[in-house]
Amino acid sequence: MDRFPDRRHVRLRSREQGWYLHATSDGMDVCLNRDRRSVNAAWAVHLDNGRDGVRLLLHSAAYGRYLAATNKKAPRGHRGFSTKLLECYDFEGDESVRWEAVMSGSKEDVQLRHVEADGKFRYLRGSGKYRYWKDKVTVHRKNRSTMTHWVVELIPLSQGFPGIPGPFDEPVPSNFGLMLGRELPPWRLIKYVRAAEDGSYNQQANAWTTIQFRGNSVGTLRNELASRTGITDVDFVMCIQAGRQGRLTPVLVNMPREGHGDTVYIVIIVSGTPGEAALRYPDINA
Structure with a gap:
């Protein structure tokens, strides 16, 4: 190995x-x-x-x-x-x-x-x-x-959080974009929890807040979570957990174009904490 x-x-x-x-x-x-x-x-x-x-x-x-x-x-x-x-x-x-x-x-x-x-x-x-x-x-x-x-x-490792794509417009029901043949983005259930400073978080189901979210834009999702948590959107990193045994993965790209009805688990890690310092990001341009 x-x-x-x-x-x-x-x-x-x-x-x-x-x-x-x-x-x-x-x-x-x-x-x-x-x-x-x-x-x-x-x-x-x-x-x-x-x-x-x-x-x-x-x-x-x-x-x-x-x-x-x-x-x-x-x-x-x-x-x-x-x-x-x-x-x-x-x-x-x-x-x-x-x-x-x-x-x-x-x-x-x-x-x-x-x-x-x-x-x-x-x-x-x-x-x-x-x-x-x-x-x-x-x-x-x-x-x-x-x-x-x-x-x-x-x-190689990136020296810091490389950022995520910004919000972008997506078709909504009754939007003119649908008349032009643009596909309606999927609905998802977003379950999120805020991590402690050391990066640990509560795995119990009742510790997670659930919202409905339409779209694939992670920039829009981060703005939504910032509004709900009161944390400035530039002051936290979203991490996805693909199942209870899955390791956290920092969100770097927009969500998959498929996934209507999926449940997505997001752990919010505040920037500048030991938990955020422990995250690793790939330098894809190297």
Whole structure:
């Protein structure tokens, strides 16, 4: 696991394609994309010391959701089984998000293998070697193809909070934008709680405040939370928690374009506190 320091951010570059493992903009899947200077290409390392040794978990720096293997057949033209971004990592024993990193090929390459219930392995595999438009990332039992080889790039830390996109106009019911074919943004339930200065927070359900929020703009959401909490909007960082077992992920990009009816858990961490100082941000331009 030397290539994956706990709580740091990495990129995973396909050895064969040269493209990067990306969280898709709908927040549901993963794919290959050539853009390395994107938050969607950054993955936070979560090392878990379980009964079977150390396992590797990766959660998206964009949405906080964990890379997971599924038993769903891969789309037509792809091999093996689908992967996805797990919206809620609630159970510590959830094996779908647990991976092992093994050296393969050149000294720069790793393979990420997922252990099935029967003890067999499935390997994270890129697509598009001959048909570049086939960009899905799957898991496959065969590991001889170089499409299962990944180069790990450690992302330097940003010196401070890089900020978030500002508010932007989104269509609302009866808005003229709808007449022009613009899609109505989703409704979400936002559950939020304010952390203590050390970054700890109450996990009990009755400690969280619930609001309804329409839209994908995190700038608008921060303004709404500032109004409700009385904290100046530039004086706190929003962190998303993708399930009870999920680690906090600082919000850096707008919410996924899909997600109507989703519940999003936000922990508010006040700037200048030890809790905020402990947060880590990837320098995606490095």
